[in-house]
Amino acid sequence: MATQTMFQENPEIAKLFPDLHPPFDKQAAVIESNRCLNCFDAPCTSACPTHIDVPKFIKKIASGNVKGSALSILDANVLAASCSRVCPVEVLCEGACVMHRYNKQPIEIARLQRHAMDAFHASGGRLVRRVEEDRAGKVACLGAGPASLAAAAELKQNGFQVTVFDKRPLPGGLNTYGVAEYKLPTSDSLREIELIAELGVEFRFGVEIKDEAALAELEKEFDFIFLGVGLGAMHKLEMPGGDHPGVIDALQFIEDYKLGLTTKISGSVVVVGAGNTAIDAANAAERLGAEDVRILYRRTKEHISAFDFEYEHARQEGVHFQWLTQPVAVHASSAGITSVECVEMEITGDGSLNQVKGSNFHIACDMVIPAIGQSPLIEFLSRCRDLKIDKGRIVVDRATGQTTNPKYFAGGDCVNGGREVVDAVADGKRSGVAIAGLLEVAHV
Amino acid sequence: MSNTSTKRPDISVDFAGIKSPNPFWLASAPPTNCGEQIMRAFDAGWGGAVWKTIGAPVTNVSSRYSSIDWNGQRMMGLNNIELISDRPIEVNLREITEVKKRYPKHAVIASLMVESTREAWHTVVQQAEDAGADGLELNFGCPHGMSERGMGSAVGQVPEYAEMITAWVKEKARTPVIVKLTPNISDIRVAARAAKRGGADALSAINTINSITGIDLNTFTPRPYVGGKSSHGGYCGPAVKPIALNMVQQVMSDPEAALPMSGIGGVATWQDAAEFILLGSGTVQVCTAAMHYGYRIVEDMIDGLENWMSEKGFATIADFRGRSLEKVTEWKHLNLNYKIVAHIDESKCIGCDLCYTACWDGAHQCIHLDRVSGPVDGHVELHEKPAAVEAASMSRISVTPIPKLDTPQNGHHGPFATPLARIPRVDETECVGCNLCSLVCPVEDCITMVEIDTGLAPETWEQRGAGSLVEKSG
Numbered sequence: 006m007a008t009q010t011m012f013q014e015n016p017e018i019a020k021l022f023p024d025l026h027p028p029f030d031k032q033a034a035v036i037e038s039n040r041c042l043n044c045f046d047a048p049c050t051s052a053c054p055t056h057i058d059v060p061k062f063i064k065k066i067a068s069g070n071v072k073g074s075a076l077s078i079l080d081a082n083v084l085a086a087s088c089s090r091v092c093p094v095e096v097l098c099e100g101a102c103v104m105h106r107y108n109k110q111p112i113e114i115a116r117l118q119r120h121a122m123d124a125f126h127a128s129g130g131r132l133v134r135r136v137e138e139d140r141a142g143k144v145a146c147l148g149a150g151p152a153s154l155a156a157a158a159e160l161k162q163n164g165f166q167v168t169v170f171d172k173r174p175l176p177g178g179l180n181t182y183g184v185a186e187y188k189l190p191t192s193d194s195l196r197e198i199e200l201i202a203e204l205g206v207e208f209r210f211g212v213e214i215k216d217e218a219a220l221a222e223l224e225k226e227f228d229f230i231f232l233g234v235g236l237g238a239m240h241k242l243e244m245p246g247g248d249h250p251g252v253i254d255a256l257q258f259i260e261d262y263k264l265g266l267t268t269k270i271s272g273s274v275v276v277v278g279a280g281n282t283a284i285d286a287a288n289a290a291e292r293l294g295a296e297d298v299r300i301l302y303r304r305t306k307e308h309i310s311a312f313d314f315e316y317e318h319a320r321q322e323g324v325h326f327q328w329l330t331q332p333v334a335v336h337a338s339s340a341g342i343t344s345v346e347c348v349e350m351e352i353t354g355d356g357s358l359n360q361v362k363g364s365n366f367h368i369a370c371d372m373v374i375p376a377i378g379q380s381p382l383i384e385f386l387s388r389c390r391d392l393k394i395d396k397g398r399i400v401v402d403r404a405t406g407q408t409t410n411p412k413y414f415a416g417g418d419c420v421n422g423g424r425e426v427v428d429a430v431a432d433g434k435r436s437g438v439a440i441a442g443l444l445e446v447a448h449v
Numbered sequence: 450m451s452n453t454s455t456k457r458p459d460i461s462v463d464f465a466g467i468k469s470p471n472p473f474w475l476a477s478a479p480p481t482n483c484g485e486q487i488m489r490a491f492d493a494g495w496g497g498a499v500w501k502t503i504g505a506p507v508t509n510v511s512s513r514y515s516s517i518d519w520n521g522q523r524m525m526g527l528n529n530i531e532l533i534s535d536r537p538i539e540v541n542l543r544e545i546t547e548v549k550k551r552y553p554k555h556a557v558i559a560s561l562m563v564e565s566t567r568e569a570w571h572t573v574v575q576q577a578e579d580a581g582a583d584g585l586e587l588n589f590g591c592p593h594g595m596s597e598r599g600m601g602s603a604v605g606q607v608p609e610y611a612e613m614i615t616a617w618v619k620e621k622a623r624t625p626v627i628v629k630l631t632p633n634i635s636d637i638r639v640a641a642r643a644a645k646r647g648g649a650d651a652l653s654a655i656n657t658i659n660s661i662t663g664i665d666l667n668t669f670t671p672r673p674y675v676g677g678k679s680s681h682g683g684y685c686g687p688a689v690k691p692i693a694l695n696m697v698q699q700v701m702s703d704p705e706a707a708l709p710m711s712g713i714g715g716v717a718t719w720q721d722a723a724e725f726i727l728l729g730s731g732t733v734q735v736c737t738a739a740m741h742y743g744y745r746i747v748e749d750m751i752d753g754l755e756n757w758m759s760e761k762g763f764a765t766i767a768d769f770r771g772r773s774l775e776k777v778t779e780w781k782h783l784n785l786n787y788k789i790v791a792h793i794d795e796s797k798c799i800g801c802d803l804c805y806t807a808c809w810d811g812a813h814q815c816i817h818l819d820r821v822s823g824p825v826d827g828h829v830e831l832h833e834k835p836a837a838v839e840a841a842s843m844s845r846i847s848v849t850p851i852p853k854l855d856t857p858q859n860g861h862h863g864p865f866a867t868p869l870a871r872i873p874r875v876d877e878t879e880c881v882g883c884n885l886c887s888l889v890c891p892v893e894d895c896i897t898m899v900e901i902d903t904g905l906a907p908e909t910w911e912q913r914g915a916g917s918l919v920e921k922s923g
Binding site for chain 2: 035036039040042043044045046048050051052053054056067092093096097103104106107310403404421424425427428431435
């Protein structure tokens with residue numbers, strides 16, 4: 006597939022977005038891994054959605070068996086390299102570390118995992134096929150994001166034929182296009198996916214499955230279809246001026262700089278919304294040269310959906326937060342956006358949110374970045390036969406990811422409404438295991 | 450501290466007639482290679498130094514040392530294949546004179562090793578004493594190189610030789626004679642008795658232990674590497690302390706062997722020193738720790754020992770020297786009716802469950818993870834085996850907790866209460882009181898061993914055996 010050669014990292018972007026958490030060197034990794042207590046039935050492993058055996062891989066680093074360490078990680082989570090960079094470990098493995106309970110620093114699990122994965126990639130390590138021979142059974146994975154990749158890898162490792170479809174030219178979904186570059190560079194996302202391609206998973210890029218006819222074709226060709234399509238476009242600013250060309254949604258803004266299409270901006274930037282994506286976009290605006298970056302949020306800090314550590318990070322980057330502020334219009338001149346008109350909000354005694362009458366004011370700015378969530382792919386999902394959808398999410402059996410149409414499985418954001426990469430990988434893997442089981446029975 | 454006395458304890462010692470401002474001596478080794486080093490060591494606070502062994506001329510190899518690291522810590526054990534001093538004997542003697550002139554109150558001991566003839570020993574004893582040494586240490590312990598030439602441990606391993614050479618030395622010596630014992634022998638007391646019979650004034654133990662520290666897995670050559678080959682060396686450092694303590698106790702509890710003892714083997718802190726002294730040592734000798742961290746470590750050895758002595762009410766070293774000897778007995782004299790069981794302090798437990806896995810795999814399967822509704826006492830067969838506990842966790846579906854959507858469980862600043870399901874329960878009816886769980890527990894005082902009154906009178910194996918022929922043969 007050689008996706009890596011299809012993408013050239015922009016050197017200016019690489020310089021502006023260096024590693025947020027630099028890797029361990031070899032000896033530091035050994036010292037840190039020796040600090041791990043090697044808990045029985047470890048809470049870090051339970052907390053990980055993919056149940057990576059954390060003490061096992063850490064003790065392999067300590068013993069100098071770094072290859073074995075990486076392979077044991079990959080056995081649980083085929084996107085372990087990106088997870089080690091993008092997981093909110095403070096609320097996952099590292100948050101569960103027993104070290105917290107006697108006021109000691111938790112083990113730096115993510116950095117250790119990255120250490121093992123970096124070494125594995127550097128040594129030309131390859132994923133292991135659990136079943137060497139090719140077996141009858143074909144599966145289509147729609148979307149080449151983390152959920153589909155995990156399902157595809159699991160199935161291919163068990164000898165089944167897998168084809169991954171994506172409308173974009175590069176695999177990885179948000180891992181490739183949507184993660185802050187200082188956490189996971191696009192090139193590193195592609196390097197990891199290259200190993201899945203090497204297993205023999207087939208990728209078809211630039212292919213969008215849109216209608217019933219295309220789905221019917223797939224149903225004919227494949228035994229099972231895994232839906233890893235994620236969410237749809239970001240919500241638009243529904244207000245006067247919200248469709249001005251200077252209004253760029255956060256995911257588009259992030260994608261543009263990651264691909265090197267934007268390498269510099271100027272002026273003041275207003276980001277609307279206070280989730281993790283809003284923070285990624287605001288931090289990027291700072292690094293790309295904005296003079297002032299302001300996050301507007303209609304409630305207060307206690308209500309933001311960004312993780313605490315993301316909020317702290319944004320403050321360190323220089324991002325300003327303006328609470329109880331609701332944009333109501335984007336104003337522009339012929340030269341471009343001039344300001345965002347806002348109203349002050351108040352939270353009443355019963356917790357409801359009201360605009361303060363007559364409190365309208367203007368924040369001068371040159372760019373507006375809405376980051377108020379993605380909408381589900383309702384239209385596409387409604388075309389899949391017999392698929393039950395609840396609040397925009399595909400209804401599945403949690404243990405297998407099987408949908409109400411037994412031929413269809415699903416995982417990732419289109420099922421959970423938008424969680425983390427590791428959740429998508431866990432979903433995909435569970436579906437992969439379940440589908441493999443069904444194929445085995447069907448083709449005996 | 451409750452002890453309000455501001456008077457510092459007196460830690461000076463008179464060791465078989467050798468006076469020293471404190472019991473901390475540098476052992477005969479690289480840190481005592483020359484006068485310049487020893488004078489710097491005395492400036493740092495060391496009370497005495499046993500000069501790097503002088504005697505027969507030698508040539509050393511390169512490299513000479515190798516070590517064992519443990520869990521990221523360097524030099525848990527050190528191994529060397531260096532021989533005795535490779536400097537001309539007259540240089541060493543001249544420097545002994547100089548050091549003694551400048552540091553008259555510090556102890557300078559000449560360590561000696563020459564070929565096994567009466568004349569050679571008489572000559573070197575005369576030379577060392579003429580140079581001004583306060584005492585002599587006969588190196589009957591060096592386990593490598595010198596032993597191949599009939600010296601060092603080749604002498605220490607044959608009691609008759611050790612006795613004979615000690616006697617030759619005593620014919621000539623005017624200063625106290627210390628015999629340094631090798632641990633590379635099945636019963637160190639035999640060599641110690643021989644030295645005593647030969648007239649030794651004191652003993653020092655232990656010398657280094659024969660060792661191969663490890664093998665380079667790329668070259669398949671043991672370390673230290675000398676031109677494609679290696680050779681066994683002498684092992685020392687923190688790893689050997691328990692072996693040394695046992696040997697010191699063995700000698701000091703044997704009336705036919707006991708003499709003033711200079712304890713050696715893994716001493717790195719004041720606590721180590723206190724332990725050697727409690728087993729009867731009059732001084733301790735240090736090498737590896739000084740090689741690792743330098744002479745400066747003696748400051749805390751002195752300070753820590755003095756503070757501990759003040760706390761315990763000891764005014765002098767003699768007040769506690771040998772105090773633990775009476776606490777060591779043969780197994781057959783232990784009380785079979787003394788019973789302790791493990792007690793887990795729930796408020797301290799962090800839920801690592803290392804005690805659980807240790808008890809199941811390494812002990813007696815009496816710690817369980819079945820705490821669902823509070824304390825359970827006694828023998829209850831509710832528990833799962835370890836594999837079932839792990840399987841249940843692995844089959845559980847976990848998701849990333851999202852602020853607002855999910856109840857936050859992790860990621861906030863601790864300490865947290867450990868979930869009851871992760872706090873193990875001890876089945877006291879099955880617990881044999883082996884200590885293992887308390888040894889693996891990473892939290893101080895979380896698992897303690899609590900005495901249980903069995904209601905039975907004390908009884909030893911010897912007493913029980915006397916009453917029953919069957920058990921006696923068992």
